[in-house]
Amino acid sequence: MQAEPTKTISPEVDFLLEDHGSIILLRPVSDIARQWVNAHIGGDNGYQPLWPTVTIEARYVHSILEGIQEDGLICSFNGEPQ
Numbered sequence: 001m002q003a004e005p006t007k008t009i010s011p012e013v014d015f016l017l018e019d020h021g022s023i024i025l026l027r028p029v030s031d032i033a034r035q036w037v038n039a040h041i042g043g044d045n046g047y048q049p050l051w052p053t054v055t056i057e058a059r060y061v062h063s064i065l066e067g068i069q070e071d072g073l074i075c076s077f078n079g080e081p082q
Helices: 031-040 058-070
Strands: 015-020 023-028 054-057 075-077
Touching (some): 054 058, 058 075
Antiparallel strands (some): 023 054
């Protein structure tokens, strides 16, 4: 009897991160991610024309990603979890 191959289940991604040079877009794709951006960033925090997608200056991205990871959420950049 052959053993069945094990399936690798990748965790659900909460955010998609898109690098557009000097501007980074952080797209919440789960309900918990949308709640997180409302609580930690807010749609009225600066110029956010794509809300709930968050427009971020590149220099602030690392701090925001640290907060996301500390809260146990998953962000994907170019299809790779960060």
